[in-house]
Amino acid sequence: MLRDIGVSSFEDLLTAVPSHLRLGRPLNLPAGKSEFEVKSIMTKLAKRNANTVDSISFLGAGSYDHFVPSAVNTLAGRSEFATAYTPYQPEVAQGTLQVIYEFQSMISELFAMEAANASLYDGGSALAEAVMLACAQTGRKKVLCPQNVNNLYVGATRTLVTPMGLAVEPLAIKDGAVDVAELTKKLDDTVAALILQYPNFLGRIEDIEPLIKRAQSMGALSIVIADPMAMGVLEAPGHLGADIVVGEGQALGNYQSFGGPYLGLFATKGNLVRRMPGRIAGVTKDVEGRRGFVLTLQTREQHIRREKATSNICTNEGLCASRATFFMSMLGPQGLKDVGDACLKRCAYLRKKLAEVSGVRLSFDGAHFKEFSFSLSKDPEQFVEFMAKRGILAGVPLRWFQLGMDDAILVAVTENRTLEEISQYVSGVRAFMGGQE
């Protein structure tokens, strides 16, 4: 091959690399291993982690143990979906493009919005992009964010938007919900948008329609962070007037995977479509009149518009969005409602049972979807360690989230939890409170 290239040694191909920049030694990494050895090493690492299949998980706070039907894995495992790339040549990417179109359609339906994109990285970056859009659309530079919005989402948003001169201003909460008096005080014509999480980070279902209307009355947009799994039972944000809906799609057929890869959802009203970040697939015809799909409105994107693009995103979360599409198609409207009911009931049941244990205090009254917070008259992190020994991942201590709720725990109860498992949780709490080992 070197002969065909016309050089006598491989070194002749590296003449452009000056000798002082040549590494000049082997990489200080172990030699390559056989498949057998690699599997052995990696399996041992995996075994050192407690997992949510062998343990009973009540963990939430933005990542959830929802059921993944087997067929989702089968379809997502097909090389045709997994080893293709961005559909730059649409004629040989109709599989990917049609899946994206169906994904956009289903997400739009879920949230009752007019349009959705092909995905962003995760819920946090989707919120950041929504803030950027709202500020670009209104010409204002500040958004209001209640403190019951996921702190990690707010962090990711602040990281991104602060250098652009945009501000995310915190809004106080009262009894776990948006403080309407505070909102009224802070809402003025310098505010580009009001962010609302629905259900909120603490699991409560708030009545967001009046808050949305209030924001819009001052010329601000509403950005609703909505749980896609709640959309079978909760009124859709699009029917409540939301301008932009974002969310985390991990619950839709994707695994928890220690925090990634996840799936940023992004949907808007029709008038905001041309400002949307990310890829969008659209319908068209080919030269023989066949229906086909292409990436469209590409003049928003970095490969065309460069520094004037609506976002810098290129590679997004394609296969995760595909998994969500397969999942939603099998769930259907009835399945979504059934899962929603399952979460509502299980969550309410655990609340009821815990309230009967002395020393336990539920943080808030009112409707919760699939998670809620409670406090114990003992240390929450000790409680979590105690339960872990019993094979239960008991919840996320809220002192990690700077909410002033340092003695509380956020616990999630999804459709995957059985009555027996929930009862085990309650027994565990009783045992901990009773001073047992």
Added chain:
Amino acid sequence: MSSRQPQTLQSETKLIFELSAPGRAGYDAPETSGELASVQLPAFRKRTVAPRLPEVTENLAVRHYTNLSVRNHHIDRDFYPLGSCTMKYNPKINDELAALRGFGSIHPLQPYSTVQGAFELLDMLSKALLEVTGMDAITLQPAAGAQGEMTALLMFRAYHIKNEGHPRKRVIIPDSAHGTNPASIAIAGYEVTELKSGADGLTDLNALKAALGPDVAALMITNPNTLGLFESRIKEIIDLVHAAGGLVYMDGANLNALMGISRPGDMGFDACHMNLHKTFSTPHGGGGPGSGPVAIKRHLEPFLPRPVLTRQSEQYYWDWKRPDSIGNVHTFFGNFGMHVRALTYILSLGGNGLKEISENAILNANYLRVKLRDAYEVPHDRPCTHEVILSGDRQKAKGAKTLDIAKRLLDYGIHPPTVYFPLIVHECLMIEPTESESRETLDEFVDVMLRIDKEITENPELLKQAPYSTPVRRLDEAGAARNLNIRYQPPA
């Protein structure tokens, strides 16, 4: 009942919504009965109109998506020389290991004592990537290359603010830069200064000197660059920027050319990102998920996204107390599923294997350069690295453009190279074969490219109507934007 016609791969598909019928379902939610069912719920606003998701059985859904999948070109099907994307073979062991319950089914906020295996994996990956890049510290948080670029720019910004009290104003990029570079610069709050490349395709040092000043925060550069050429004077370039008080960032998209040969850290870069879905074989997924770790020199360490992986007394934990951190960029800790795959790849290949990969990537690209140089113009006909740039100018003069060449390649079952990028080459074709391809595949590709050139000479019209045999033929992209339809509307 719809009447089925004789089928070809070009037969029109149905949408999943068009297969829907009331009452069908592909999923049985867990039962909610007995004590669970009778729980009272407080009031809340219920969904009034159900979402119009499809109602199909699992069988119908599986058939539908299986039939869609075969309409894709993909690496496991055939050659995919998409320049800058590094479409190498994706080893199957990667996916099998990422699916282990001890990796796929762990929650990001489990107690630290229950995820020490995951932490150790991240530590092993971090150390390996630092050795490959010659840098001091790393964040695995960014979910893709573009997010990595942005993360580095934000760290640069924080660095300047800490040292000088202000972020500075401009970031310099070459005119050959990937579109995400200027887009990331704008989002990081900087102005873009574009530098015209020299006639040799490399950075023009005089132009760089003229562009530098105390308001320049950074230079963002790809090495080897998007023409597949190694920046021989990179050390001088970096020294110039440092002397002006700026920092230098390497877009690591082309790392497949460098492993074991030369390292960004040794070149003097302050930061570089890597694309695990390019260089480190994690699958492209039809548009992600990816992963874009950013490696840095020590002076940028205080600004790393939080939390930072730390080890003390044999225990790993996340250090959230990082007062100078730019904050988090990903909600949690990055795309762990891709970290698992990348580490699997690195363990499988070892140091010797990674170097062989880069060497073969360079060999294959040069082979194509030499074999195609008679029929196609090679703007910079000297040893290239892992990708080679052609210009379709000669073919355009004969009546068919690069776009038409790309569309005709589809008929031969080969994915076209990247076209019309970088912008500085007319009728550009950017070919990156990767190390995965055998000589037979490369020879076949050369043969096809020569055949296409002959087709242009004899009958350019043939190309202008291509492709003929793909699932759809040329699509009306202008029409798609004009008559915008980006979601299915069920009939009223």
